[in-house]
Amino acid sequence: MKHTVRMTGSLDPRSSWEASNCTIAKALEIVSTRSAFLILREAFFGTTRFDDFAERARVSEPVAASRLHELVQEGMLEREDYREPGKRTRQHYRLTDKGADLFPTLVALMQWGNRWLDDHGGPVELRHSDCGQPVEVQLTCAAGHRVGPDELELAVHHQR
Amino acid sequence: MKHTVRMTGSLDPRSSWEASNCTIAKALEIVSTRSAFLILREAFFGTTRFDDFAERARVSEPVAASRLHELVQEGMLEREDYREPGKRTRQHYRLTDKGADLFPTLVALMQWGNRWLDDHGGPVELRHSDCGQPVEVQLTCAAGHRVGPDELELAVHHQR
DNA sequence: CCGTATCCTGATAGATACTG
């Protein structure tokens, strides 16, 4: 089984990320910690309040506060104060579009964990709300083909 | 825009991962560090030798050694000694099926980084070797529908 | 070429206590 990606073109694509502009590395600057992922997991599943983040992600309040501030700083979450009539002010953290767009990464991680780290295929699964079928992450090309791990090439972007 | 996943069924799915059997959390036990991801990135792009891992992932040798050992321990990489006739023994680290299956997660992270952390859409891109079209990560259901972020439900697995 | 040993710094994160 072949697991590595072919390099293509005259330039070695590797040089394009060794200059520290690899976007995987950049992404990891923001979400490389366990707690950041778990906070985001909760955000995807509807958590908005400080205490709930700390409790459900099972991190201490100081850690929850740090990650929430950082994620707001990075534009992944937005903090929103609001007041229901007659009640006192509440704070909510909600996903921005940027934050929400990280969801496939979380799903990919969950899918991998379900396959390889759990005897029963994981405790929960995602389903398509329209048809009820299980959801999975796939690599697809712009022409609509499903792409296998042995059908990949890495190319340098021309316009730079 | 709606960014959160609906919960479905009589049981709150949340209880299924709060008991620390969330497979996202388990996955993060293995690959929550920046260096682990970068080592794996290199493995996907064909690196097999110790020095190359350290240099290309831009981590120190001790860190490379630690991550490589851990990843072998976790069954993500296999260490393989071999000797070309007339030459001395070499060591190679290669992805196992388990390790290779994490690739979509890396691609998802790269795709997100390309969209949100780089002005030019990222330094490199993946293409389908058959047709040359760019590759992206997608959520798809078993019935073949492309699934949007607002069409998701989280359900507890029945058989447990 | 393929690592290990040591030392050091800073970040991650828990526990606990306290405030508006």
Added chain:
DNA sequence: CAGTATCTATCAGGATACGG
């Protein structure tokens, strides 16, 4: 409810030096 302050332990990771 939504945090902050402090203190402490552990871990990630760099630098340097060394050995098979």
